[in-house]
Amino acid sequence: MKVRARPRTGFIVAAAAALVTVMTPALAGADGGDTLVTNGSPSGTFSQNKQNEPSVAIDAHAPSVVAAGANEEIDDESCAAGDPTTCPFTPGVGSSGVYFSGNGGSSFTQPTYTGWTARDCLGPAPCTPHVGAIGTLPGYYEAGLSSGGDPAVTFGPRRGADGKFAWSNGSRLYYANLTANLSTERSDAAFRGYEAMAVSRTDDKGAHWSAPTVVSPQSQTTFSDKEQIWADNAASSKFFGNVYVCWADFRSNSQGQALPTPLKVARSSDGGDSWTVKQVSPATDNGINSQPDGCTVRTDSTGNVLVFGIASRGGQTFQTMYRSADGGAHWTGPTLIAPVTEPGVIDPVIGRPVMDGLAGPRIDLAAGPSVDIANGAPSGSDATNLIVMTWADGRDGLNNEKLMMTTSRDGGDTWSTPSAVTIRAGDRPVYTAPALSPNGKDAYLVYNAYTTPFRHDTTTPRSMLGVVLHADVTGGTPGTFSELHRGVPGDPRGTAQNDLQAGFIGDYVYAAATRDGVVGVWNDARNATDCLAIDRYRASLEAGSPTARPKPATDCPATFGNSDIYGGRFTDPTP
Numbered sequence: 001m002k003v004r005a006r007p008r009t010g011f012i013v014a015a016a017a018a019l020v021t022v023m024t025p026a027l028a029g030a031d032g033g034d035t036l037v038t039n040g041s042p043s044g045t046f047s048q049n050k051q052n053e054p055s056v057a058i059d060a061h062a063p064s065v066v067a068a069g070a071n072e073e074i075d076d077e078s079c080a081a082g083d084p085t086t087c088p089f090t091p092g093v094g095s096s097g098v099y100f101s102g103n104g105g106s107s108f109t110q111p112t113y114t115g116w117t118a119r120d121c122l123g124p125a126p127c128t129p130h131v132g133a134i135g136t137l138p139g140y141y142e143a144g145l146s147s148g149g150d151p152a153v154t155f156g157p158r159r160g161a162d163g164k165f166a167w168s169n170g171s172r173l174y175y176a177n178l179t180a181n182l183s184t185e186r187s188d189a190a191f192r193g194y195e196a197m198a199v200s201r202t203d204d205k206g207a208h209w210s211a212p213t214v215v216s217p218q219s220q221t222t223f224s225d226k227e228q229i230w231a232d233n234a235a236s237s238k239f240f241g242n243v244y245v246c247w248a249d250f251r252s253n254s255q256g257q258a259l260p261t262p263l264k265v266a267r268s269s270d271g272g273d274s275w276t277v278k279q280v281s282p283a284t285d286n287g288i289n290s291q292p293d294g295c296t297v298r299t300d301s302t303g304n305v306l307v308f309g310i311a312s313r314g315g316q317t318f319q320t321m322y323r324s325a326d327g328g329a330h331w332t333g334p335t336l337i338a339p340v341t342e343p344g345v346i347d348p349v350i351g352r353p354v355m356d357g358l359a360g361p362r363i364d365l366a367a368g369p370s371v372d373i374a375n376g377a378p379s380g381s382d383a384t385n386l387i388v389m390t391w392a393d394g395r396d397g398l399n400n401e402k403l404m405m406t407t408s409r410d411g412g413d414t415w416s417t418p419s420a421v422t423i424r425a426g427d428r429p430v431y432t433a434p435a436l437s438p439n440g441k442d443a444y445l446v447y448n449a450y451t452t453p454f455r456h457d458t459t460t461p462r463s464m465l466g467v468v469l470h471a472d473v474t475g476g477t478p479g480t481f482s483e484l485h486r487g488v489p490g491d492p493r494g495t496a497q498n499d500l501q502a503g504f505i506g507d508y509v510y511a512a513a514t515r516d517g518v519v520g521v522w523n524d525a526r527n528a529t530d531c532l533a534i535d536r537y538r539a540s541l542e543a544g545s546p547t548a549r550p551k552p553a554t555d556c557p558a559t560f561g562n563s564d565i566y567g568g569r570f571t572d573p574t575p
Contacts, residue, residue: 032484032485032568032569032570032571033485033568034466034485034487034488034566034567034568035106035107035108035566035567035568036108036564036565036566037054037068037070037099037108037521037564037565037566037567038051038070038072038097038099038110038564038565039099039108039109039110040074040099040109040110040112040135041072041073041074041097041110041135041564042074043527043558043559043562044558044559044562045078045122045553045558046078046079046087046496046552046553046556046560046561046562047073047076047078047079047087047089047496047498047561048073048074048075048076048078048119049073049559049561049562049563050071050073050495050496050498050504050561050562050563051070051071051072051073051074051097051563051564051565052070052071052495052504052505052506052523052563052565053070053071053149053150053151053506053507053508053523054068054069054070054151054508054509054510054521054522054523054565054567055068055069055070055151055152055153055508055510055521056068056069056105056153056510056511056512056519056520056521056567057153057154057155057173057512058104058105058155058512058513058514058519059155059171059173060155060167060233060377060378060438061155061157061167061171061378062171063104063514063516064101064102064103064104065100065101065102065155065171065205066100066101066104066105066108066512066519066569067098067099067100067101067153067155067173067175067205067206068098068099068100068101068108068153068521068565068567069096069097069098069099069151069152069153069175069177070097070099070151070521070565071095071096071097071149071151071506072095072096072097072135072136073089073095074097074119074134074135074136075090075093075094075095075115075116075117075118075119075134075135075136076088076089076090076093076095076118076119077090077093077118077119077121077122077127077129078121078122078123078553079123079551079552079553080122080123080124080551080553080554081118081121081122081123081124081125081126081127082123082124082125082126082127084123084124084551084552084553084554085548085549085550085551086549087496087498087499087500087552088498089498090118090121090127090129091129091146092116092129092141092146092182092183093116093117093118093129093146094115094116094134094136094137094140094141094146094147094148095136095147095148095149096136096137096147096148096149096151096175096177097110097135097136097137097151098110098111098136098137098151098153098175098206100205100206101519102205103569104514104517104519104569105519105567105568105569106568106569108567110135111135111206112133112134112135113133113134113135113136113137113138114131114132114133114134114138115131115132115134115136115138115139115140115141115142116129116130116131116134116140116141116146116182117129117130117131117132117133117134118130119132119133119134119135120132123553137175137177137200137209137212138209139200139209139210139211139212140179140182140212141182142211143190143211143212144181144182144183144189144190145179145180145181145182145190145191145198145212145214146179146180146181146182147177147178147179147198147212148177148178148179148180148195149177149178149506150176150177150178150225150226150227150507151175151176151177152175152176152177152227152228152229152245153173153174153175153176153229154173154174154229154230154231154233154243155171155172155173155174155231155233156171156172156174156231156232156233156241156243156271157169157170157171157172157231157233157235157240157241157378158170158171158172158203158271159241159270159271165240165241165271166235167235167378170203171203172201172202172203172231172271172272173201173202173203173205173206174199174200174201174229174231174243174272175199175200175201175202175229176197176198176199176215176227176228176229176245177197177198177200177227178195178196178197178198178225178227179191179195179196179197179198179212179214180194180195180196190214191214191218195225196214196215196216196218197214197215197216197227197245197247198212198213198214198215199212199213199215199229199243199245199272199275200212200213201271201272210272213272213275215245215266215275215277216247216249216264216266216277217249217264217277225247225248225293225294226247226248226293226294226295226507227245227246227247227295228245228246228247228294228295228296228297229243229244229245229297230243230244230297230298230299231243231244232244232299232303232305233299233375233377233378234299234300234301234375234376234377234378234379234380234383235378235379235380236301236302236376236379236380236381236383237299237300237301237302237303237375237380238302238303238327239269239299239303239305239327239328240303241269241271242267242268242269242299242303242305242327242328243267243268243271243272244265244266244267244297244299244305244307244328245265245266245267245275245297246263246264246265246266246280246295246296246297246307246309247263247264247295248261248262248263248264248291248292248293248294248295249261249262249263249264249279261283261285261290261291261292261293262279262280262281262282262283262291263279263280263281263291263292263295263307263309263322264277264278264279264280265277265278265280265297265305265307265324265328265331266278267305267327267328267329269327276328278328278329278330278331280307280322280331280333281309281311281322281333281334288312288313288314288315289311289312289313289314290311290312291309291311292309292310292311292320293309293310294309294310294364294369294507295307295308295309295369296308296309296369296370296371298371298372298373298375298387299373299375300373300375300383300385300411301375301376301380301383301385302380302385303325303327304323304324304325304411305323305324305327305328306321306322306323306371306373306387306411306412307321307322307323307324307331308320308321308322308337308369308371308389309322309334309369310340310365310369311334313336316339317339317340317341317342318336318337318338318339318340319336319337319338319340319369319389319391319406320333320334320335320336320337321333321334321335321337321412322334322335323335323411323412335412337389337406337412337415338389338404338406338415338418339418340365340391340393341393341394341395342363342365342394343355343363343365343392343393343394343398343401343428343430344363344394344398345398345454347359347360347362347502347542348542349501349502349538349541349542350362350497350501350502352364353365354502355398355401355428355430355450355454356450356452356454356455356462356464356492356503357454357455357456357457357458357460357462358455358456358457358458358538358539358542359458359493359501359502359503359538359539359541359542360455360462360492360493360502360503361492361495361502361503361504361505361506362502362504363430363431363507364507365391365392369389369391370389370390370391370431370432370433370434371387371388371389371434372387372388372434372435372436372511372513373385373386373387373436374386374436374437374438374439374440375438376438376439377438378438382438382439382440383438383439383440384409384439384440384473384476385409385411385440386407386408386409386436386440386473386476387407387408387409387411387412388405388406388407388434388436388443388478389405389406389407389415389434390403390404390405390421390432390433390434390445390447391403391404391432392404392429392430392431392432392447398454399428399453399454401428401429401430402420402421402429403420403421403423403429403432403445403447404418404419404420404421405418405419405420405421405434405478406418406419407476407477407478409476416477421445421469421481422480422481423447423449423467423469423481424467424483424486426451427447427449427450427451427467428449428450428451428453429447429448429449430447430448430449430450430464430505431447431448431507431508431509431522431523432445432446432447432509433445433446433447433508433509433510433511433520434511435511435512435513435518435520436473436513437513437514437515437572438513438514438515439515440473440476441472441473441515442470442471442472442473442513442518442572442574443470443471443472443473443478443481444468444469444470444471444484444511444513444518444520444570445467445468445469445470445471445481445511446466446467446468446469446509446510446511446518446520446521446522447466447467447469447509447522448464448465448466448467448505448509448522448523449464449465449466449467450462450463450464450492451463451464451465451489457539458493458535458536458538458539458542459535459539461491461493461530462491462492462493463489463490463491464489464490464491464492464505464523464525465486465487465488465489465490465524465526466485466487466509466520466522466523466524466566466567467483467485467486467487468483468484468485468486468511468518468520468568468570469481469482469483469484470482470484470518470570470572470573470574472574482573484518484570484573485520485568485570487522487524487526487566488524488526489525489526490524490525490526490527490528491525491528491529491530492505492525492528493530493531493534493535494525494528494529494530494531494559494560494561494562494563495525495528495561495563496534496552496560496561500534500537500538500549500550500552501538501541502538504563505523505525505563506523509521509522509523510522515572516571516572516575517569517570517571517572518569518570519567519568519569519570520567520568520570521565521566521567522565522566522567523563523564523565524563524564524565524566525563525564526564526566527559527562527564528559528560528561528562528563528564529556529557529558529559529560529562530557530560531550531552531555531556531557531560533550533555533556534550534552534555534556534560537549537550
């Protein structure tokens with residue numbers, strides 16, 4: 001199926017106002033220290049202070065330029081608006097935050113655009129959203145859409161007047177995200193189904209954006225989920241400039257069901273103007289075999305496209321891979337790479353795995369495998385095409401989680417025996433992200449970790465932080481990893497789902513590397529404050545005897561719920 005993009009537009013203004021204002025960046029630490037990426041958001045006022053699920057991309061042609069994405073609730077209403085015990089996502093308000101760095105990731109700024117907003121709905125009056133300042137992607141309100149979760153960013157080259165891609169033409173940032181209809185009225189829907197996947201583009205560091213393009217084919221029951229995006233950024237590739245998006249296509253999201261779930265991949269060979277969609281995996285889901293409900297996509301220096309997911313075969317869960325040698329036109333697979341055991345235990349209230357304790361943030365290993373390829377970008381000339389994959393694994397039981405790694409030196413035909421990366425004693429990895437220098441000489445790992453054992457109550461303090469590791473690569477194999485950076489711990493009990501039933505940190509951390517270092521981003525709770533009233537409420541839910549829901553604006557500290565994205569630029573310690 002092919003879809004055509006909307007015409008390119010300047011970004012939105014409510015009146016004849018200035019185009020873009022950029023907020024003052026947070027004070028950045030020196031290279032090697034971390035910085036607040038989501039620095040435009042308030043520290044108080046839940047849920048406006050809630051950010052999670054980061055992604056990051058480095059412009060291979062101009063490595064000082066870095067972009068990050070995150071789930072961003074700065075534009076949602078305060079819990080104090082209307083019913084003070086509820087903290088809803090305001091209907092129609094977007095949540096795809098974007099941030100830029102011009103110094104290689106040492107500090108970031110958050111642009112302000114114009115769109116559908118509720119950020120001034122601070123109560124007690126019920127919220128009436130309107131056109132105004134937003135800190136999320138522009139263009140959605142005008143298209144009858146609302147930007148959503150699973151933010152993903154990538155840089156690729158631009159096409160010239162001759163129709164060919166070249167870095168000399170400049171760079172284009174692509175931003176993919178889940179997308180909902182602005183209106184809940186079916187007659188006013190911009191697309192069919194419950195959730196779609198869209199892509200936005202900018203050529204000038206966010207000053208102007210294209211109108212979002214809905215890429216996923218939709219039916220009345222379709223829920224598109226957990227997408228990732230990648231641009232073929234190595235000039236040596238046969239398909240240089242192609243852009244690929246993968247996602248899980250939940251086809252029957254009705255009456256509480258969401259199966260079957262084939263894996264889809266869309267490709268664009270014209271800079272995102274049009275897209276062709278292919279089904280990569282079967283649609284069958286049953287008690288024995290299942291398909292990936294998340295994915296990661298990458299390219300090597302010759303243009304091979306690899307899509308990774310976590311699926312089950314014969315009742316066993318595996319890291320899997322699909323491959324295309326013709327620019328995404330045809331696919332083979334799956335290759336079963338390594339067995340996986342999801343960590344954590346099922347929380348009885350939210351029905352999802354948790355690792356830190358009762359009513360903790362849910363985790364989702366299947367959100368997308370963590371993979372990188374040393375493809376030699378931007379030229380591809382010094383590529384080794386080493387592939388590295390990492391994940392958090394629970395094979396040794398609760399409180400003994402491992403950060404597992406496997407590598408391939410032959411394009412994914414064979415893989416090393418998975419092994420546990422040595423990390424600091426007491427670290428319990430939650431989400432991981434590897435990054436390889438384009439020339440394959442250095443390997444980096446970013447991970448979130450709990451540093452306290454599983455808590456069987458909601459009152460005992462907990463600890464979570466972000467960590468950055470480095471290893472030299474010798475003979476195509478990463479050596480022993482050492483810590484480049486260890487973040488400031490925070491208590492994840494101070495994070496929250498919007499329904500307040502549990503904590504929340506989302507599904508991802510992310511990393512991208514150059515020949516000189518790495519930029520990593522992670523979920524962070526250092527500025528979140530635990531709320532005793534919420535602890536007691538969550539405990540009552542766990543006990544099956546719910547008490548009255550608290551009022552966060554008056555029953556909790558001001559910085560309750562203040563989850564952030566932290567990150568930074570960290571140089572190669574062994575150049």
